[in-house]
Amino acid sequence: MGDIAGQLAQAATGLQSKDEYRRKREALESGSSALSAAANGGAGGGARAEEGGKKKKKKKAASSVLSFGDELEAEETSPRLEGSSMAAMRERKADETARAEEAAMREFLLAQEKAKAEPVTLSYTFRSEVTQRELSSTMHQGTLAVLKGTTAEEVAKRVRAEVELLGEKFKLPEVSGVKDLHRELMLIVGAGGQKFGSFVVPPHMNLVELLAAQWTEGTPLFDGFKCGVQVTERRWYEAMKHTYPYSQWTVYDVKASYSHKEFVANRNKGEGVADPVRPPPRDVTKQMSRPNF
Numbered sequence: 001m002g003d004i005a006g007q008l009a010q011a012a013t014g015l016q017s018k019d020e021y022r023r024k025r026e027a028l029e030s031g032s033s034a035l036s037a038a039a040n041g042g043a044g045g046g047a048r049a050e051e052g053g054k055k056k057k058k059k060k061a062a063s064s065v066l067s068f069g070d071e072l073e074a075e076e077t078s079p080r081l082e083g084s085s086m087a088a089m090r091e092r093k094a095d096e097t098a099r100a101e102e103a104a105m106r107e108f109l110l111a112q113e114k115a116k117a118e119p120v121t122l123s124y125t126f127r128s129e130v131t132q133r134e135l136s137s138t139m140h141q142g143t144l145a146v147l148k149g150t151t152a153e154e155v156a157k158r159v160r161a162e163v164e165l166l167g168e169k170f171k172l173p174e175v176s177g178v179k180d181l182h183r184e185l186m187l188i189v190g191a192g193g194q195k196f197g198s199f200v201v202p203p204h205m206n207l208v209e210l211l212a213a214q215w216t217e218g219t220p221l222f223d224g225f226k227c228g229v230q231v232t233e234r235r236w237y238e239a240m241k242h243t244y245p246y247s248q249w250t251v252y253d254v255k256a257s258y259s260h261k262e263f264v265a266n267r268n269k270g271e272g273v274a275d276p277v278r279p280p281p282r283d284v285t286k287q288m289s290r291p292n293f
Helices: 002-011 018-114 129-134 154-163 209-210 234-240 260-267
Strands: 119-127 140-147 187-188 229-233
Touching: 002 119, 002 260, 018 209, 119 154, 119 209, 154 187, 154 209, 154 229, 187 234, 229 234
Parallel strands: 119 229
Antiparallel strands: 119 140, 187 229
């Protein structure tokens, strides 16, 4: 408005009519309104443009923040997913290993049962106080067909039952119709070429387990029972263990390892006396307590 007044004052300088003055004033006011509208329009457009720009910047900033957050979340969740995947893989491998071990054990047990049902013929020698007194050979020898699943105790009982078939003198004494069961039986299995016995076998060990035993060198320890088995009464063994062959018997330890080389080197170092039925060779030294076989 101040500009319009100044322009009117300048336009009024000099002589002019009232109508001319009014036209100039209207023209000035009309031009001022157009300029004002144009100015207002330009300002409003700029404001809206600025506001739109700010919105775009905000959207862009928001988009940038979301994108960065997504990347962080992806980085944070990736190790967890990888760890979960590894754990699942380990669990699958553990399950597979367990199933494989179970299948192997089942196969082993089936093979064991099959092996236990296989027959085997044993050459045996029975020694006791009765055979020492009644038989010229001081022992009774024979063969026995059994299954490989038979335990050492069962084999010894079977051998003792066959010995009783030799006659009344060979039967266990009875007290009030009950046999003298205090005469505990022992099974001794030959190894390393020792046909008169090597190892006293635990009563509940079966023949399959004995056949599976090996020397540390990797060869079969009992060699398919080629050396035969010995059976005797424990109380007779206790009375005669200072003599041959009883002095050479060793209790078999299922947890121990036995070397064939050491066994052969030490098998003639027993502390017993020579077998009375088989005298020692002539060249035996005084230090030796039994013959070499």
